[in-house]
Amino acid sequence: MSIMELNGGSVIAMVGKDCVAIASDLRLGNQALSISSNFQKIFPVTDRIYIGLPGLASDVATLRERFRLRVNMYTIKEERELEPETFAHLVSSTLYEKRFSPYFVEPVVAGLSKLPTSTPESPKFKPFICGTDLIGCLNFAKDFIVCGTASEKLFGVAEGLWEPDLEPEDLFETISQTLLNAVDRDAFSGWGAVVHVLTPDKVITRTLRGRMD
Amino acid sequence: MDHFPTNWGRPRNDTVDAYNTYPLHQRPDWRPKDSFADGIQRTQQPIVTGTSVLAIKYKDGIMMAADNLASYGSLARFKDIQRLHVVGDYTILGAGGDMSDFQHIQHTLDSLMIEEFSVDDGHKLGPPEIYEYLSRLMYGRRSEMNPLWNSILVGGFKDGKSFLGYVDLLGTTYSASTLATGYGSMIAQPLLRKAVEGREHLITEEEAREIIKTSMKVLFYRDARSLNKYQIGTITAAGPKIYEAQSSETEWSFAEGIRGYGAQTQ
Amino acid sequence: MPQQRQFNPYSENGGTILAIAGADFAVVAGDTRQSEGYSIQTRYAPKVFRLTDKAVLAVNGFAADGNILVKTVKQRLEWYRHAHAKDMPLRAIARLIQTILYAKRFFPYYVYNILGGIEEDGTGAVYSFDPVGSYEREACRAAGAAQALVQPFLDNQIYFKNQKPKPGQSHPTHLPLDHVLSLVIDSFTSATERHIEVGDGLEIYVVLARGHSAQGLSNIPGAQEISQTDEGERVFVVRRDLKKD
Numbered sequence: 001m002s003i004m005e006l007n008g009g010s011v012i013a014m015v016g017k018d019c020v021a022i023a024s025d026l027r028l029g030n031q032a033l034s035i036s037s038n039f040q041k042i043f044p045v046t047d048r049i050y051i052g053l054p055g056l057a058s059d060v061a062t063l064r065e066r067f068r069l070r071v072n073m074y075t076i077k078e079e080r081e082l083e084p085e086t087f088a089h090l091v092s093s094t095l096y097e098k099r100f101s102p103y104f105v106e107p108v109v110a111g112l113s114k115l116p117t118s119t120p121e122s123p124k125f126k127p128f129i130c131g132t133d134l135i136g137c138l139n140f141a142k143d144f145i146v147c148g149t150a151s152e153k154l155f156g157v158a159e160g161l162w163e164p165d166l167e168p169e170d171l172f173e174t175i176s177q178t179l180l181n182a183v184d185r186d187a188f189s190g191w192g193a194v195v196h197v198l199t200p201d202k203v204i205t206r207t208l209r210g211r212m213d
Numbered sequence: 214m215d216h217f218p219t220n221w222g223r224p225r226n227d228t229v230d231a232y233n234t235y236p237l238h239q240r241p242d243w244r245p246k247d248s249f250a251d252g253i254q255r256t257q258q259p260i261v262t263g264t265s266v267l268a269i270k271y272k273d274g275i276m277m278a279a280d281n282l283a284s285y286g287s288l289a290r291f292k293d294i295q296r297l298h299v300v301g302d303y304t305i306l307g308a309g310g311d312m313s314d315f316q317h318i319q320h321t322l323d324s325l326m327i328e329e330f331s332v333d334d335g336h337k338l339g340p341p342e343i344y345e346y347l348s349r350l351m352y353g354r355r356s357e358m359n360p361l362w363n364s365i366l367v368g369g370f371k372d373g374k375s376f377l378g379y380v381d382l383l384g385t386t387y388s389a390s391t392l393a394t395g396y397g398s399m400i401a402q403p404l405l406r407k408a409v410e411g412r413e414h415l416i417t418e419e420e421a422r423e424i425i426k427t428s429m430k431v432l433f434y435r436d437a438r439s440l441n442k443y444q445i446g447t448i449t450a451a452g453p454k455i456y457e458a459q460s461s462e463t464e465w466s467f468a469e470g471i472r473g474y475g476a477q478t479q
Numbered sequence: 480m481p482q483q484r485q486f487n488p489y490s491e492n493g494g495t496i497l498a499i500a501g502a503d504f505a506v507v508a509g510d511t512r513q514s515e516g517y518s519i520q521t522r523y524a525p526k527v528f529r530l531t532d533k534a535v536l537a538v539n540g541f542a543a544d545g546n547i548l549v550k551t552v553k554q555r556l557e558w559y560r561h562a563h564a565k566d567m568p569l570r571a572i573a574r575l576i577q578t579i580l581y582a583k584r585f586f587p588y589y590v591y592n593i594l595g596g597i598e599e600d601g602t603g604a605v606y607s608f609d610p611v612g613s614y615e616r617e618a619c620r621a622a623g624a625a626q627a628l629v630q631p632f633l634d635n636q637i638y639f640k641n642q643k644p645k646p647g648q649s650h651p652t653h654l655p656l657d658h659v660l661s662l663v664i665d666s667f668t669s670a671t672e673r674h675i676e677v678g679d680g681l682e683i684y685v686v687l688a689r690g691h692s693a694q695g696l697s698n699i700p701g702a703q704e705i706s707q708t709d710e711g712e713r714v715f716v717v718r719r720d721l722k723k724d
Contacts, residue, residue, distance in 0.1 A: 384543035
């Protein structure tokens with residue numbers, strides 16, 4: 001039995017027009033036995049960065065705290081806000097530190113990065129998503145990132161539903177449909193879902209009801 | 214007292230308690246034992262083997278090539294073995310894998326051709342028929358868990374139509390305008406596809422020969438179980454023809470400069 | 480005892496198949512790539528076969544078993560024609576395939592089958608099988624290498640799973656032909672994009688019940704009619720390119 005499939009769970013992130021979305025299921029299981037339908041896998045890092053951590057639940061908790069520590073250290077030392085690209089490399093190096101006894105987690109990062117032309121008066125942002133494998137190999141995709149036990153299904157549905165330049169509400173619908181239909185065909189994911197849509201001026205968070213079987 | 218009448222008059226079997234009813238009594242087996250039963254090798258492994266076979270479609274028909282080596286493991290054991298074989302009036306086989314199995318197939322098909330000739334109904338087996346027969350033979354043997362350990366190319370030309378097919382020890386079949394077996398499928402197939410795909414009807418015999426020659430040369434350079442002596446066969450409207458063995462011009466001077474790979478550069 | 484390597488009589492030859500039933504038609508599709516490991520053996524090896532004027536069978540898995548199975552089924556259908564002077568009805572073909580598969584329960588044909596066509600009552604039907612003959616009638620099914628990619632997409636787009644109809648409306652139980660065809664094409668282009676064993680070519684068989692016009696096929700270039708019964712069932716095939724990388 002694979003450790004990556006011990007607790008189950010899946011995460012997906014998608015790029016839209018001046019917005020990004022990240023979503024996950026809410027299941028925590030012990031192999032085929034479902035334990036919780038309220039297990040959080042996506043965490044806010046800054047106001048404009050979210051990270052999804054599908055994989056071994058204990059490593060999810062550990063990594064969440066490690067990232068919190070390293071992001072705080074960065075913010076204190078540098079005295080500026082962390083950008084998603086920088087955070088992605090922070091995630092990668094944190095994972096690669098444990099190259100030969102890895103954390104069993106495949107993180108997904110979604111965020112809005114500040115453009116060079118951005119000013120405090122008129123802020124401008126570029127959508128950013130990225131994924132890594134469990135030892136920190138970065139994957140910067142322009143469309144979507146999928147991870148977790150339902151990743152194959154997520155690939156299929158996302159490839160069929162996603163299109164470029166979706167507005168926030170359309171992006172929400174696309175990522176929600178992709179996630180729900182993919183996890184419904186996965187025995188280790190499901191039991192409800194949570195979706196975050198990041199736009200320049202707000203984050204929309206919605207909890208979705210899903211099949212409970 | 215032995216309660217089992219079937220055992221009366223026979224030597225006692227001391228491994229079970231004769232006074233119990235469990236385990237169920239076993240009659241001693243005095244049938245003659247086949248001491249060699251364990252030695253019968255059904256799921257064999259290839260012993261004397263041939264390497265790649267290449268084949269392409271061209272303007273006039275099919276061109277096929279295979280070298281003349283039959284290896285015994287890493288030993289270049291037989292250096293004058295022909296791996297192309299004519300069947301009937303329209304077909305050539307080319308085989309990689311176990312050479313004794315291939316010779317068995319040659320024998321089977323030759324017998325089939327004689328049988329068909331004897332019927333004297335004016336009908337001659339063409340490439341599709343021979344291919345179907347061969348693939349059923351191969352699939353039948355794999356289903357008995359006693360395969361003929363070969364991958365075979367069947368090339369043919371009959372009634373203005375060219376034919377090229379592959380069949381292997383599992384009974385897997387497929388057709389394409391370029392085919393290669395063994396190492397050839399990894400090393401030569403990309404070269405063949407680049408040269409042939411989409412222009413099968415334009416390639417002349419000379420051009421086809423050139424494509425095959427370069428591919429055989431590349432294979433000789435990289436495949437350690439190959440030999441620089443190979444034969445080309447063609448099947449056209451003029452019938453099947455297997456040519457005399459030839460060899461590639463090779464250039465090894467670059468080898469002087471090689472000082473090993475990786476850490477070993479001295 | 481000499482060191483023995485067990486001979487493995489099976490192989491996997493990649494590819495994906497898919498079938499969708501409409502109210503009075505059925506669509507059965509498959510890609511044409513045949514592969515083993517990382518090697519493409521050929522770019523054109525059909526996986527979808529016309530059995531009768533109203534039945535089409537798609538086979539996927541171990542190609543050698545698949546081809547033999549199709550030949551066996553076709554032979555049994557021919558015997559049926561000689562005995563009964565008519566084509567075997569679809570549901571009987573489905574049962575026939577079950578018995579052929581189950582007969583090899585302990586040395587199975589390593590093949591996933593999907594049968595599509597027109598039922599005796601004129602409805603479109605899809606039957607899907609596992610390698611040892613367990614089967615059911617469905618509205619749609621994907622199988623093969625990219626099953627995991629395609630099936631949830633079909634759940635969403637055919638069964639409207641996780642979608643709520645507009646107030647006072649309901650989801651259609653069957654989709655029109657042109658819509659089904661575009662879903663099939665989208666499914667295969669998506670699968671080709673993300674799965675290495677899918678690509679090269681796409682073959683879509685369309686079986687129309689009597690009285691169904693070939694309307695939906697008009698905006699698909701290259702649709703070719705391959706058979707027609709006296710009663711009016713028609714079979715079409717559409718061939719398209721898929722990416723070859």
